[in-house]
Amino acid sequence: xxxxxxxxxxxxxxxxxxxxxxxxxxxxxxxxxxxxxxxxxxxxxxxxxxxxxxxxxxxxxxxxxxxxxxxxxxxxxxxxxxxxxxxxxxxxxxxxxxxxxxxxxxxxxxxxxxxxxxxxxxxxxxxxxxxxxxxxxxxxxxxxxxxxxxxxxxxxxxxxxxxxxxxxxxxxxxxxxxxxxxxxxxxxxxxxxxxxxxxxxxxxxxxxxxxxxxxxxxxxxxxxxxxxxxxxxxxxxxxxxxxxxxxxxxxxxxxxxxxxxxxxxxxxxxxxxxxxxxxxxxxxxxxxxxxxxxxxxxxxxxxxxxxxxxxxxxxxxxxxxxxxxxxxxxxxxxxxxxxxxxxxxxxxxxxxxxxxxxxxxxxxxxxxxxxxxxxxxxxxxxxxxxxxxxxxxxxxxxxxxxxxxxxxxxxxxxxxxxxxxxxxxxxxxxxxxxxxxxxxxxxxxxxxxxxxxxxxxxxxxxxxxxxxxxxxxxxxxxxxxxxxxxxxxxxxxxxxxxxxxxxxxxxxxxxxxxxxxxxxxxxxxxxxxxxxxxxxxxxxxxxxxxxxxxxxxxxxxxxxxxxxxxxxxxxxxxxxxxxxxxxxxxxxxxxxxxxxxxxxxxxxxxxxxxxxxxxxxxxxxxxxxxxxxxxxxxxxxxxxxxxxxxxxxxxxxxxxxxxxxxxxxxxxxxxxxxxxxxxxxxxxxxxxxxxxxxxxxxxxxxxxxxxxxxxxxxxxxxx
Amino acid sequence: xxxxxxxxxxxxxxxxxxxxxxxxxxxxxxxxxxxxxxxxxxxxxxxxxxxxxxxxxxxxxxxxxxxxxxxxxxxxxxxxxxxxxxxxxxxxxxxxxxxxxxxxxxxxxxxxxxxxxxxxxxxxxxxxxxxxxxxxxxxxxxxxxxxxxxxxxxxxxxxxxxxxxxxxxxxxxxxxxxxxxxxxxxxxxxxxxxxxxxxxxxxxxxxxxxxxxx
Numbered sequence: 001x002x003x004x005x006x007x008x009x010x011x012x013x014x015x016x017x018x019x020x021x022x023x024x025x026x027x028x029x030x031x032x033x034x035x036x037x038x039x040x041x042x043x044x045x046x047x048x049x050x051x052x053x054x055x056x057x058x059x060x061x062x063x064x065x066x067x068x069x070x071x072x073x074x075x076x077x078x079x080x081x082x083x084x085x086x087x088x089x090x091x092x093x094x095x096x097x098x099x100x101x102x103x104x105x106x107x108x109x110x111x112x113x114x115x116x117x118x119x120x121x122x123x124x125x126x127x128x129x130x131x132x133x134x135x136x137x138x139x140x141x142x143x144x145x146x147x148x149x150x151x152x153x154x155x156x157x158x159x160x161x162x163x164x165x166x167x168x169x170x171x172x173x174x175x176x177x178x179x180x181x182x183x184x185x186x187x188x189x190x191x192x193x194x195x196x197x198x199x200x201x202x203x204x205x206x207x208x209x210x211x212x213x214x215x216x217x218x219x220x221x222x223x224x225x226x227x228x229x230x231x232x233x234x235x236x237x238x239x240x241x242x243x244x245x246x247x248x249x250x251x252x253x254x255x256x257x258x259x260x261x262x263x264x265x266x267x268x269x270x271x272x273x274x275x276x277x278x279x280x281x282x283x284x285x286x287x288x289x290x291x292x293x294x295x296x297x298x299x300x301x302x303x304x305x306x307x308x309x310x311x312x313x314x315x316x317x318x319x320x321x322x323x324x325x326x327x328x329x330x331x332x333x334x335x336x337x338x339x340x341x342x343x344x345x346x347x348x349x350x351x352x353x354x355x356x357x358x359x360x361x362x363x364x365x366x367x368x369x370x371x372x373x374x375x376x377x378x379x380x381x382x383x384x385x386x387x388x389x390x391x392x393x394x395x396x397x398x399x400x401x402x403x404x405x406x407x408x409x410x411x412x413x414x415x416x417x418x419x420x421x422x423x424x425x426x427x428x429x430x431x432x433x434x435x436x437x438x439x440x441x442x443x444x445x446x447x448x449x450x451x452x453x454x455x456x457x458x459x460x461x462x463x464x465x466x467x468x469x470x471x472x473x474x475x476x477x478x479x480x481x482x483x484x485x486x487x488x489x490x491x492x493x494x495x496x497x498x499x500x501x502x503x504x505x506x507x508x509x510x511x512x513x514x515x516x517x518x519x520x521x522x523x524x525x526x527x528x529x530x531x532x533x534x535x536x537x538x539x540x541x542x543x544x545x546x547x548x549x550x551x552x553x554x555x556x557x558x559x560x561x562x563x564x565x566x567x568x569x570x571x572x573x574x575x576x577x578x579x580x581x582x583x584x585x586x587x588x589x590x591x592x593x594x595x596x597x598x599x600x601x602x603x604x605x606x607x608x609x610x611x612x613x614x615x616x617x618x619x620x621x622x623x624x625x626x627x628x629x630x631x632x633x634x635x636x637x638x639x640x641x642x643x644x645x646x647x648x649x650x651x652x653x654x655x656x657x658x659x660x661x662x663x664x665x666x667x668x669x670x671x672x673x674x675x676x677x678x679x680x681x682x683x684x685x686x687x688x689x690x691x692x693x694x695x696x697x698x699x700x701x702x703x704x705x706x707x708x709x710x711x712x713x714x715x716x717x718x719x
Numbered sequence: 720x721x722x723x724x725x726x727x728x729x730x731x732x733x734x735x736x737x738x739x740x741x742x743x744x745x746x747x748x749x750x751x752x753x754x755x756x757x758x759x760x761x762x763x764x765x766x767x768x769x770x771x772x773x774x775x776x777x778x779x780x781x782x783x784x785x786x787x788x789x790x791x792x793x794x795x796x797x798x799x800x801x802x803x804x805x806x807x808x809x810x811x812x813x814x815x816x817x818x819x820x821x822x823x824x825x826x827x828x829x830x831x832x833x834x835x836x837x838x839x840x841x842x843x844x845x846x847x848x849x850x851x852x853x854x855x856x857x858x859x860x861x862x863x864x865x866x867x868x869x870x871x872x873x874x875x876x877x878x879x880x881x882x883x884x885x886x887x888x889x890x891x892x893x894x895x896x897x898x899x900x901x902x903x904x905x906x907x908x909x910x911x912x913x914x915x916x917x918x919x920x921x922x923x924x925x926x927x928x929x930x931x932x933x
Contacts, residue, residue, distance in 0.1 A: 150828050154861075155769040157731025242729050242772030334728050420828045422859050424908050427735050441913075443738075 008032060012039035018371055025365050033351060033358040036303035037366060040269035041276065044532055047370035050498040051530040054511045058525040059518050064487065065526060072116040072193055072265060073183070074526025076488050078447060078552055081187050085119040088180040088453075088492045088548045090531035094236045095177040099144025103128075103177050104152035104239040105213075108311050110181040111158060112265035115248050116314065118191035118255045119183025122426055123440050124153055125453050126163040126179050127492070127546045131172025133409055133717040138167075141175050143718065148239075149179070150420040155241035156248070160421035161429050161438040164453055164546070167410045168590070171457075173536030178492045178529075180453060180548045184442060189255045195278035195286060195343045196261030196317045202275070202286065202341035203323065205330055206247045206313040208296035209271075213237035213309025243312040243335065250333035251314060259322050259329065266313035272306045272366065274315040275341065276349055280364035288341035290353040302353040317343070377508055378501030386462065391584040391598035394655035399698035401592055401659060402638060403709055405631045408591050412713020431560055436478040436627045439553070439560055448556030452478035452549050454629075455494075457542030459585040459600055464506045464543050466602045467585070468513030470663050471547040473608040476521055477627050479551030480612040481666055482560055483619030486521050489514070490548045491528040496540025498532045506543040514545065520605035521612070523549075557620045563643035565623035566669045568689035572640075572648060574633060575614060575682040576665030577607045581656035587631045588659045600661075607664040607681075614680055615666055624669035633685065634658040634695060636667050641693050642707045650686035653696030720746060720930040723760040725790070725806075727752040727770035727781050732803065732907065736766040739907035743920060745927045752784040761930045762799035762843075763790055765806025767859065767905060777805065777820060777862045778812035787813055799843040799929045800899045804860055807892075807901030816892055816901045818867030820860075824884030828861045832915060833904055834879040835890050842875045842897040844906075847925035854918040856909035858882060858890075863903045865889050875900060898929075 009019040012035060022030050022038050030038065044050060060068045066083055067075035073087035091106030107124060114121045126149050131138040153160045158181070195202070213236065254260050262282070264274045271293070279286045290305045300308075318326050323339065330337035344350075349363035362369075394401065405411050418433035430448060431439035437452035452475040460467035476486040491514055496503040518525055534541040553560075583589055584598030619625055624644075626636045633652065641648050652658055668679060669688060692700035722740060726733045726749050737747045750757070752770075757763065770781035781787070787809075794800045794815050802810040810816045823829055835854040837845050848854070854876065865872075865885040876891035883903075891902035902922070909919025 154828060154830075154859075155729070155772070157768060240772070242769060242774070245731065245769070246728050415831075419831045422828075422830050424830065424857050424859065424905075424914070425731060425735065427738060427908065427911065427914060430913055 009035055009039065012036060013043060014039050018042055021371065025369060026361065031358060033302040033306055034361055036307050037272040037359060037361065040272050040307050041366040042370045046269050046273065048530055049371045050373045050375050050532060051507065052372055053374055054508050057511050057515050059515060060524050060526065062524040065524050066190065069525065069527050072113040074488060074490060075117060075190065076526060079554065080445065082442060082445065082447065083185050083187055083190060084449060084550060085114050085117045085183040085185065086488065086490050086548065086550050087113040087527055088178060088490045089113065089529045090492050090494060091177045091179065092174065092494065092531050092534060095145055096141065096175055098236040099141045100148035100151065101236050101238050103145040103148030105237045105311055106177055106179045107149055107152040108239045108241065108244050109267045110179045111156065111244060112267060112314065114181045114183035115251055116193065116263050116265045117183065118189040119185040120252055121158045121181050121183045122428060123182045123438065124158055124160040124179060125451065125548065126160060127453050127455055128163065129166040129168065129171045129176040129544065131169055132167050135172065138172060139718060145177055146417050146420055152239050152241045154422045156245045157425060159423045159425040159429060161423045161440065162433050164455055165410055165414055165417060166455065166457065168457060170542050173539065174534045174541050176494050176544060178546050180490065182449065182451060191255055191260060191263050193264040193278050193281060194262035195282040195284055198284060198343050198345045199320055200261055200317050200343040201320055201323050201339055203316045203318055203326055204293060204313060204338045204340045205250065205316055206335050207240060207243050207310055208294045208336060209305060209308050209310045210296040211300065211304055211308065214304055214307050237309050237311050239311050246333045246335050247312055247314060250329055250335055253329050254316065254326060259326050260316045260318055262317040264315045266315060268309060270306065270308045276363045276366040278317060279343065279349055280367050285344040285346040285348040285363055286341050287344055288351045290351060292338050292340045294336050294338050302351065302358040306351065375498050375504045376501045377505040379505050380502045386597055387599040389597040391582060391589060392593050392595065394583065394588060394659060396592060397698055398634065398655045398658055398695040399701050401588065402634050402695065403701065405587055405591055405635055406638060406706060406710045407713050409714045409717060411587060411630055411635060413710045415711065416714040416718065431482055431562065435563065437482045439482045441556060446555035448484065448553040450479035450482040450484035450551040450553055453546060455544050455546035457544040458590060458596055460510060460545060461542040462585045462596065462600050464509035465513035467600060468510040468545050469517040470603045471545060472514055472517035472549065473603050473663055474627065474629055475547050475549035476612050477615060477664065477666060479549055480615035481619060481625035481627055482553065483557040483616060484551030484553035485616050486523045486612065487550050487552050488524055488526045489518055490526060492546040493528065493530045494534055494541065494544040494546065495532055496535045500540065503540055510543055510545045514547065517603065520608060561619050561622055561625040563624060563626060563640050566640050566644035566646055566688045568646050570669045570671050570688040571684055572637060572686040572688060573668045573679055573682045574665060574685045575668055575679050576611045577604065579657050579660040579662040579665065581654065581660050582662065583656060583660060586659065586661045601663065603663050610681065611664045611666065618668055618679065622668050622670045626667045628665040628667060629661060632659040632661050637686065638693055638706050640669060641703050642710055645703060646688050647690035647692045647703050648686055648688045649694040652685050658695060720761045720932065721759065722747050722930065723750040723757050723763045725750055725752060725763060725765050725786055727784055729770050729772050730766055730768035732767035736764055736803065736907045739910045739923055740927065742910060743923055743927060750786065752786045754786050755789065757789040757793060761932060763793055765802040765809050767804030767806060770805055770809060778809035781809045782812040791815065794899045797896065797898050799926060801844060801926055802901040803905060804903055807903055808862060810899060810901045815899050816894055817869055817871040818865050818892065820862045821864045821866055822862055823864050829863065829882055830859045831857065833858045833882055835876045835904065836879055838877050839873055839875045839893065842893040842900050843929035844891060844900040844902060844922050844925055845875045846929055848921045855916050856904045856906055856919045858904040860903055865892060873897065876902065
């Protein structure tokens with residue numbers, strides 16, 4: 001319970017020990033503005049104080065990495081002078097408190113992370129998770145989040161080309177809203193978040209600073225939810241996509257013309273971060289004048305100005321002789337600008353307000369001296385018991401099960417969501433939403449970028465390490481079936497309360513699993529985000545790491561595989577290790593059995609590498625390739641039937657094998673005799689044709705019924 | 720023959736339109752909304768996006784941008800003037816096309832391919848197409864529902880399966896002379912089969928053919 005009688009540092013979300021550390025750094029009691037700065041910079045959200053020690057485990061190096069973790073976005077080399085920037089972020093708590101603005105500002109923030117690097121943002125993905133749609137509260141949150149993403153993304157003019165959707169009761173009290181952005185740039189346009197040499201001028205560009213979002217990072221994002229959380233609504237920021245659009249164009253012109261030394265966006269921790277981090281990176285000091293900041297309301301205090309998370313703001317670091325040019329570019333694009341500071345020799349960040357010094361701190365200490373917690377870990381005792389109870393067998397008619405799976409909003413068509421998003425702008429979306437991976441071409445080259453995002457809370461609950469590794473392998477296979485080879489990973493680690501040893505164990509295991517899989521595939525982690533405290537009233541979410549994987553197709557297949565390219569007479573092949581029939585962690589358990597037991601089939605790195613290579617090769621000749629994941633072979637073939645408008649007959653009659661979600665498998669559909677030899681690791685499992693999908697002895701299901709069931713899974717619940 | 724593609728703050732389809740017209744052999748220049756003189760241009764396109772943020776009624780602010788006086792002058796001189804999506808909304812607000820665009824029937828943004836039918840070949844957009852020709856291109860709008868209380872619009876293209884409630888299922892509307900046309904779906908998104916359709920080409924080619932030296 002927060003009361004005015006508590007000391008300021010506690011009201012700002014700091015522990016007594018953290019307050020003591022600040023006193024140690026400064027050699028005196030901090031002023032209120034200083035305490036405000038440390039409180040936001042040392043928040044879990046900004047400092048990763050509970051996770052940093054573990055994140056060092058990630059493999060982060062590869063010859064094609066240009067910028068690794070730690071900057072605003074990771075950057076990789078695509079060859080021929082092209083670079084790609086990729087970043088993923090969570091906006092979980094703001095979206096629960098205020099779904100439209102929470103999701104909208106999540107989009108705005110991730111865009112800034114990418115165009116801060118000098119890149120033009122070219123595509124967005126959203127990974128969203130809610131409680132079941134039979135509860136009106138969850139429908140309200142789901143609708144609000146989708147509207148917020150659409151409202152911001154469409155208006156700012158960056159297409160949303162894919163994402164993920166999951167519904168599970170565990171997210172009812174704590175929905176997850178992750179957003180990922182991809183940008184591209186020419187190598188010479190790369191910009192880093194550095195303040196530059198002494199004399200460099202700091203210019204604040206974009207939106208005016210107000211009281212919105214104060215303490216968003218420390219109070220809202222770094223604490224658990226309870227009944228009082230709705231009172232935190234004022235901590236949610238409000239987005240203005242029009243301002244952001246102008247800011248993007250203005251910044252890209254600054255980069256094109258080489259007018260800036262460095263750039264830092266203002267997101268979490270606002271001005272505190274956008275001054276101290278660039279100064280710390282450059283090893284310099286800085287003087288900042290808060291009276292110069294353009295504000296949207298009067299009477300703001302120094303702590304408020306330093307903590308505000310008002311959106312659509314960027315800090316540009318500019319050589320003195322180019323200041324007028326930068327101000328002219330801002331005026332042309334009709335955005336506000338203000339010279340707010342200058343870089344100084346030394347390492348002190350000095351902040352003035354109304355003529356007096358309100359903060360005087362070592363700039364780098366705000367980022368570099370943040371607390372580092374080695375939180376206790378404990379393997380949960382229940383996990384052995386869960387593993388000892390194998391998953392139930394299917395025990396139901398395969399056709400009935402298939403229709404129930406296709407009617408599930410997490411497995412049915414996502415068109416209700418993605419048709420609200422502009423997913424075609426820029427004329428680059430070769431393969432769009434509703435596919436294994438989106439495929440984005442780079443015009444004027446033969447290159448295509450394939451991106452997949454994958455998460456699975458139930459799989460990671462049952463086995464955090466292997467479940468997390470499987471996400472990486474699945475994402476890699478998803479990009480491979482569009483013809484791309486895996487290049488790099490970003491991750492968004494959504495977990496519960498890190499002060500609970502079992503949650504920390506889940507976290508450590510997950511980091512280990514992602515690392516092992518990346519090492520096996522030879523790809524680096526180039527960035528990520530950690531979201532802790534996803535618990536409500538003491539109940540933690542399932543461990544839900546989300547993996548975003550970027551693949552490069554060079555050259556891109558002339559006619560990339562699509563689910564819609566199957567025709568009658570084609571053969572259906574399953575490629576990969578034969579399935580075991582294990583249903584642990586599967587969609588059948590979630591939707592049919594309502595259970596969560598057994599140990600999911602662990603990944604096999606050798607098979608993973610082999611199938612990724614096979615798929616990427618076949619993508620140049622085979623008309624349909626489809627990763628086998630949620631709902632197994634039966635759902636994968638049903639999706640091909642729906643997209644292509646043609647039936648199929650599967651030879652497989654064992655229900656467990658039809659719905660098993662064992663890893664490293666994909667389906668290939670092609671006309672007989674069109675491949676020089678039978679695909680490696682492959683077995684023919686059926687043929688396309690007719691108007692029905694026939695699963696063994698079950699009653700055939702008409703493609704029209706499959707299509708309608710799949711299409712209505714979300715709309716019939718939202719009507 | 721040169722086409723001006725107008726860029727308001729918040730416009731976002733200008734590069735796509737320029738790319739599509741250039742691919743089809745057109746000569747194109749992006750022109751900022753403060754430009755007071757379009758005399759060197761033979762035609763104008765107002766592309767899609769969210770001009771001035773569209774926080775008020777769509778196009779309500781854009782119609783007062785300095786460039787709009789020039790757009791009106793060209794329209795009155797019989798030059799080809801094409802508004803796509805948000806550009807259609809701006810042309811209605813400016814009074815260069817009849818009617819107005821209100822929120823979609825289902826109150827949701829719609830981004831997907833739609834099927835159209837050519838219902839009038841006497842406009843600068845449909846001059847290269849055949850009567851009754853089917854055209855499949857993407858729609859991408861929230862306020863795409865055209866209403867025309869005066870029944871004075873000339874419907875150049877109609878939806879086969881009306882997605883948004885437009886009067887007469889109108890997808891593209893022309894003024895009486897046929898030189899000013901607004902279209903809600905995006906022909907520039909339909910010039911490459913790799914992206915799903917090449918059907919928009921015949922429309923943009925019609926526009927380019929309609930240009931005559933100033």
